[in-house]
Amino acid sequence: MDSQHKSNRQLQRAPCFSSAGQRAEASPSVIVIGGGIAGLAAARALYDASFQVVVLESRDRIGGRVHTDYSFGFPVDLGASWLHGVCKENPLAPLIGRLGLPLYRTSGDNSVLYDHDLESYALFDMDGNQVPQDLVTKVGETFESILKETDRIRQEFSDDMSIGRAISMAFDRRPDLRLDGIAHKVLQWYLCRMEGWFAADADSISLKYWDQEELLPGGHGLMVRGYRPVINTLAKGLDIRLDHRVTQVVRRYNGVKVTVEDGRTFVADAAVVAVPLGVLKSNWIKFEPRLPEWKEAAINELGVGIENKIILHFEKVFWPNVEFLGVVAQSSYECSYFLNLHKATGHPVLVYMPAGQLARDIEKLSDEDAANFAFKQLQRILPNATTPIQHLVSHWGTDVNSLGSYSYDAVGKPHEFYERLRIPVDNIFFAGEATSMDYPGSVHGAYSTGLMAAEDCRMRVLERYGEVDLFQPVMGEDSPVAVPLLISRM
Ligand SMILES: Cc1cc2nc3c(=O)[nH]c(=O)nc-3n(C[C@H](O)[C@H](O)[C@H](O)COP(=O)(O)OP(=O)(O)OC[C@H]3O[C@@H](n4cnc5c(N)ncnc54)[C@H](O)[C@@H]3O)c2cc1C
Numbered sequence: 001m002d003s004q005h006k007s008n009r010q011l012q013r014a015p016c017f018s019s020a021g022q023r024a025e026a027s028p029s030v031i032v033i034g035g036g037i038a039g040l041a042a043a044r045a046l047y048d049a050s051f052q053v054v055v056l057e058s059r060d061r062i063g064g065r066v067h068t069d070y071s072f073g074f075p076v077d078l079g080a081s082w083l084h085g086v087c088k089e090n091p092l093a094p095l096i097g098r099l100g101l102p103l104y105r106t107s108g109d110n111s112v113l114y115d116h117d118l119e120s121y122a123l124f125d126m127d128g129n130q131v132p133q134d135l136v137t138k139v140g141e142t143f144e145s146i147l148k149e150t151d152r153i154r155q156e157f158s159d160d161m162s163i164g165r166a167i168s169m170a171f172d173r174r175p176d177l178r179l180d181g182i183a184h185k186v187l188q189w190y191l192c193r194m195e196g197w198f199a200a201d202a203d204s205i206s207l208k209y210w211d212q213e214e215l216l217p218g219g220h221g222l223m224v225r226g227y228r229p230v231i232n233t234l235a236k237g238l239d240i241r242l243d244h245r246v247t248q249v250v251r252r253y254n255g256v257k258v259t260v261e262d263g264r265t266f267v268a269d270a271a272v273v274a275v276p277l278g279v280l281k282s283n284w285i286k287f288e289p290r291l292p293e294w295k296e297a298a299i300n301e302l303g304v305g306i307e308n309k310i311i312l313h314f315e316k317v318f319w320p321n322v323e324f325l326g327v328v329a330q331s332s333y334e335c336s337y338f339l340n341l342h343k344a345t346g347h348p349v350l351v352y353m354p355a356g357q358l359a360r361d362i363e364k365l366s367d368e369d370a371a372n373f374a375f376k377q378l379q380r381i382l383p384n385a386t387t388p389i390q391h392l393v394s395h396w397g398t399d400v401n402s403l404g405s406y407s408y409d410a411v412g413k414p415h416e417f418y419e420r421l422r423i424p425v426d427n428i429f430f431a432g433e434a435t436s437m438d439y440p441g442s443v444h445g446a447y448s449t450g451l452m453a454a455e456d457c458r459m460r461v462l463e464r465y466g467e468v469d470l471f472q473p474v475m476g477e478d479s480p481v482a483v484p485l486l487i488s489r490m
Contacts, residue, residue, distance in 0.1 A: 036064025085216025199305025
C-alpha cells in the first residue's frame with residue numbers, strides 16, 4: 001500500500017479526536033479552527049446536529065475579537081461592543097433576546113457613517129473650545145453633499161479609486177463644498193469617523209464598494225453587559241482546546257488532518273477554518289494541497305484594517321453628559337474621539353478609539369505610553385481632566401491571533417471577494433467576518449457565516465454518510481422563538 005493511500009485509510013478509520021466525549025464513534029466529525037464567534041457558532045450548530053466537534057483555539061481564551069474584560073470590576077469590551085442593526089432580523093437577536101442582555105441604542109440611523117446620533121456628540125478644538133452644535137450639524141450636511149458628489153464620480157469612472165481621492169476630486173468640481181477654519185476641522189472629524197468604521201484611512205477605502213455592505217434596520221446598540229455572555233452560551237458543553245495553534249491543514253477526499261504547533265495532530269471528516277483574515281494572510285497555517293488560486297487571491301487582496309481601544313477608568317465623571325467626545329483638528333489623522341461608557345453603563349469610563357494609521361502608530365507604544373497619549377488628547381479638550389486610575393489597551397494589529405481588527409473594501413478589490421473567501425474547498429469550510437458578503441467586519445456577520453459553514457459542512461458530510469434524517473437541520477426550521485430585545489437610552 002503506498003503511503004498516500006495508507007494515510008487516507010487512516011483518516012477514514014479515525015474520524016474521532018482523542019477525547020471526543022460521549023458522542024458515538026460512528027457520527028461524523030469536524031474540527032473547528034478558531035474559537036471566535038464564527039467558529040463557536042459553527043461548532044455549536046454541528047454539535048447540535050450530532051457531529052463530533054472539537055474546537056482548536058490558539059489563545060488561552062475563547063471569543064477572539066469579542067473580548068470582554070472584567071479587571072475593572074465590571075465588563076468592558078476591548079473588541080466588539082455594538083450590535084449593528086438592533087432588530088429582530090439580526091441573526092444574533094434571538095440569542096441576545098433570550099439571554100435578556102440589555103442594549104443601549106446610540107443611534108437609530110442605519111448609516112455606516114452615523115452609529116451615533118449627531119445630537120449626542122460634543123466636539124472640541126485642540127484648545128478646549130466646544131464647537132457649536134449647529135455648526136456640527138451644518139458640516140454634517142456638507143459631508144453628505146460631498147459624498148453625493150463622490151457618488152457621481154463613481155458613476156463616471158469605471159476604474160475604482162479611494163474615497164480620499166474622490167473627495168479631493170469633489171472639491172475640485174465643487175469648490176463651494178470646501179470649508180475652512182473650524183468648519184474644515186469638523187469635516188476632518190467626520191472623515192475620521194468614517195475611517196473608524198472601516199478601520200482604514202480614506203486613501204485606501206474603495207469608492208466603488210464602501211457602501212455595499214447590507215445594513216440592518218434598527219440602528220446601533222451597545223451591549224451594556226459586554227458580549228461575553230453570548231460567547232459563553234455558544235461555547236457551553238463544547239470540546240474546546242485552548243492554546244492549540246493550528247499550523248497545518250491537510251485535506252484528502254475522505255477527511256482532514258490538522259496539526260497544531262507542538263506537533264499533535266487531529267483528524268476528522270471535515271474542518272471549518274474560522275481564523276481571522278489577517279492570520280490567513282500571514283501564512284501561519286499551511287494548507288496541503290495549497291488552496292486554489294482564486295481562494296489565495298481573495299485572501300491576499302481583501303483589506304484588513306486596524307482599530308484599537310484604549311479604555312480609561314476614572315475615579316469619577318468630570319466630562320459632559322454626552323455619548324461621544326470628539327477632538328477636531330486640521331487632518332483626520334489628528335482628530336479623535338472618546339466613547340462615554342458612563343451613559344450606557346453608569347461606570348466612569350471613556351474609550352479612546354484610534355483607527356488606521358493612527359492606530360498602527362499607537363500600537364508601537366507601550367501600554368503606559370498609549371494610555372498617556374489618549375489622556376493627553378483628553379486634556380486638550382478638558383484641561384481639568386483627572387488622571388485615570390486604570391487602563392486597558394488592545395493590540396489587534398500586532399496580536400498574532402488576529403493581525404488586524406476587521407476587513408474592509410480596499411481600492412480595486414471587488415466586494416465578491418468576501419464570498420470567494422467563504423466558498424468551501426473540498427471538505428474545508430470557511431467562516432469568519434471576512435467571509436460575510438452582507439455584513440463584513442461585524443459580530444453578527446461572523447456569526448451567520450459560522451452557521452452557513454456548519455450547514456454546508458453538514459450537507460457535504462451527509463453525502464458521504466447518507467443518513468439524512470439522523471441530524472437536525474443546522475438553521476432554519478427549528479430556530480427558537482424570538483424574544484424582544486431590551487433597548488434603552490438615557
Ligand atoms: C476594536 C474592535 C471593535 C469592533 N467593534 C465591533 C462592534 O462594535 N460591532 C461589531 O459587530 N463588530 C465589531 N468588531 C468586529 C468583530 O469583533 C469581528 O467582526 C468578529 O468578532 C470576528 O469574529 P470571527 O469569529 O470572524 O473572528 P475572531 O473573533 O478573530 O476569531 C478567530 C479565532 O481564531 C483564533 N486563531 C487565530 N489563529 C489561529 C490558529 N492558527 N489556530 C487556532 N486558532 C487561531 C483566534 O485566537 C480567534 O479566537 C470590532 C472589532 C475590533 C477589533
